[in-house]
Amino acid sequence: RLLIIDFGSQVTQLIARRLRELNVYCEIHPFNRVDEAFLRDFAPKAVIFSGGPASVFADGAPMPPAGVFDLGVPILGICYGQQVMMHCLGGTVERGHGTAEFGRAYVTPKDDRLPLLDGWFAEGREQVWMSHGDHVSKLAPGFQVYGTSPNAPFAITADTDRNFFAVQFHPEVHHTPKGAKLYENFVRLAGFTGDWTMASYKDDAIEKIRAQVGDKRVICGLSGGVDSSVAAVLIHEAIGDQLTCVFVDHGLMRLNEADEVVAMFRDNYNIPLIHADESDLFLGALEGVADPEVKRKTIGKLFIDVFQREAAGIDGAEFLAQGTLYPDVIESVSFSGGPSVTIKSHHNVGGLPEKMGLKLVEPLRELFKDEVRALGRELGLPQSFIGRHPFPGPGLAIRCPGEITAEKLDILRRADAVYIDQIRKHGLYDEIWQAFAAILPVKTVGVMGDGRTYDYALSLRAVTSVDGMTADYYPFTHDFLGETATRIINEVKGVNRVMYDVTSKPPGTIEME
Numbered sequence: 001r002l003l004i005i006d007f008g009s010q011v012t013q014l015i016a017r018r019l020r021e022l023n024v025y026c027e028i029h030p031f032n033r034v035d036e037a038f039l040r041d042f043a044p045k046a047v048i049f050s051g052g053p054a055s056v057f058a059d060g061a062p063m064p065p066a067g068v069f070d071l072g073v074p075i076l077g078i079c080y081g082q083q084v085m086m087h088c089l090g091g092t093v094e095r096g097h098g099t100a101e102f103g104r105a106y107v108t109p110k111d112d113r114l115p116l117l118d119g120w121f122a123e124g125r126e127q128v129w130m131s132h133g134d135h136v137s138k139l140a141p142g143f144q145v146y147g148t149s150p151n152a153p154f155a156i157t158a159d160t161d162r163n164f165f166a167v168q169f170h171p172e173v174h175h176t177p178k179g180a181k182l183y184e185n186f187v188r189l190a191g192f193t194g195d196w197t198m199a200s201y202k203d204d205a206i207e208k209i210r211a212q213v214g215d216k217r218v219i220c221g222l223s224g225g226v227d228s229s230v231a232a233v234l235i236h237e238a239i240g241d242q243l244t245c246v247f248v249d250h251g252l253m254r255l256n257e258a259d260e261v262v263a264m265f266r267d268n269y270n271i272p273l274i275h276a277d278e279s280d281l282f283l284g285a286l287e288g289v290a291d292p293e294v295k296r297k298t299i300g301k302l303f304i305d306v307f308q309r310e311a312a313g314i315d316g317a318e319f320l321a322q323g324t325l326y327p328d329v330i331e332s333v334s335f336s337g338g339p340s341v342t343i344k345s346h347h348n349v350g351g352l353p354e355k356m357g358l359k360l361v362e363p364l365r366e367l368f369k370d371e372v373r374a375l376g377r378e379l380g381l382p383q384s385f386i387g388r389h390p391f392p393g394p395g396l397a398i399r400c401p402g403e404i405t406a407e408k409l410d411i412l413r414r415a416d417a418v419y420i421d422q423i424r425k426h427g428l429y430d431e432i433w434q435a436f437a438a439i440l441p442v443k444t445v446g447v448m449g450d451g452r453t454y455d456y457a458l459s460l461r462a463v464t465s466v467d468g469m470t471a472d473y474y475p476f477t478h479d480f481l482g483e484t485a486t487r488i489i490n491e492v493k494g495v496n497r498v499m500y501d502v503t504s505k506p507p508g509t510i511e512m513e
C-alpha cells in the first residue's frame, strides 16, 4: 500500500482518488501524525508528499517524519511536498517575490527519459496546474531537472538513484489533463500491479467483519440511503442472520419509499428487518412546529428513542453497524492557529454506540462515495437504488417549511414523484446531484377550468454538486420546466402554482431548511 502524507492541501483527497482509480490502495495521514514507528508499522511501498499552504520558512513549518528518506521506497513530492523535500535533502527554497504562480502553465521537457514521464510529453509540452508562492531555487544533491515552465525552472525534478521525484505543479487536479498518467508511471515504477479491485475489497471486508464480530449479534440502522444499505448487505453477506436491521420509519419518506425499503431488504435479501412504523408518533410531535431547528431536534431525539427501544429488544447485540465513509474519517490538517487536527465524524444515529455500550462496525470507512456505489453493484444492489440522489435524515420535514400536516406531506409526495418521473424520462437523473419538490407554506389564487382555485405553491429544486458543500442550480430548458409544471398541476390535486428555485449554494442551502 501507498502512504500519502498530508501537508494540508485542499486537494489531497484527489491524490487518493487518482490512485484508487489506478486500483492502488492508499491512505492519507497528516504529517503530524506519522513518525518513525508509524512508518515501520505501515510499511509503505511508496510515499507521496501532498501540497500544502505553508512555507518551509514559517515557524514550525510542517516537516516529513524522520526516517522517511531512508525507507528505500519511491517518494513523490508535490508542490509544498517538493519544496519540503528539497529543504530536507540539502536544496534551497526561495520565497515568492514576483515568481508566485497560480493557474495554468506549460511544462516543456529538459530530458524526458525519466520513467515518471513515459508517454507524457507527446506534444512537446504539457499543460499543468500551478499554485505556489515559494519555489525551489537550488536542487538537492543527486537531483536533476526533467521539465521546466516559465516561472518554475524546477517544475519536474528527480533523483533517479533513490527514486525520489518532485514536481512543482499539481498532477491530481483536473487542469493537469495528463496528471493521472504521471501517477500511473509512479505507482508502476514503485511495483504496484493495480490489483486493488472492488471484488477483492469485498472479500477482504467480509473476512474483517467476521474476525471482528465473531459469533456476536450486530444491529444496523437502515435509512434507505446508499451507505447504510450497502453496509447492511455487506455485513449480511459476512455474518448472515447475526445481523438485524432496524428501519425507523418517521413517516417523512417519499412516495412508496418505506415499502420499497422493506421489500428490498426483507423480501429480496432476506435480511432480518424490524420496520418500526412510527409515523403517528413523529407527526404528532411535529404538530404545530414551524421552527426548522426545533423540527430537526424533535426528529433526531425521537429517532434515537425509537432506535434504542427497538435495539433493546434484540438479545445479545454487541455491535452497531454504521455506513461511515472515508471523507468522514480522514483527519484533515488545519492551519488556523498552528497545525491542528480536526476530525469530522459521522454519526447516523448520533452518540448511540456510547449510550448503548455497543462497539462499532464500519465496513465502509476506507471508501469514497463512488466506491461505495461500486461495492453496492458488486453486491448485486440494483443500479436504480445505488444511483439514488441523497435524501436527508429528517426527510420531507425540511422540504415543508412551516407547519407540517398530513395533507401537505401527501401533496408533496405526489408532486415530488411526478417531478422525479419527469427527470428520469428526460434522461437527466444521473446528471443531477439532487432534485426534489418542496411545498411552500402559502396558498395562492389560480384559475382552472372556469373556477377560482386557492391552493398550495410548490418550489422545485435541482442542483449539480460534487460533495454537497457547494452547488449550482440545474439549467433545465424552459420546455422541460413548463411541461413539468403542467403535469404537476394536472396530476396533483391541491397545487396550483409551481416555481423553480434558481439559487446556488452558497448563498442558498440545498434543502429549504
Ligand code: XMP
Binding pocket: 390, 391, 392, 393, 394, 434, 468, 469, 505, 508, 509, 510, 511, 512, 513
Ligand atoms: P444543505 O441543505 O445543508 O444540504 O445544503 C447539503 C446536503 O446534505 C443533506 N442534508 C442532510 N443529510 N441529515 C442528512 O443525512 C440531515 O440532517 C441533512 N440536512 C441536509 C442535503 O440533502 C444535501 O445533500
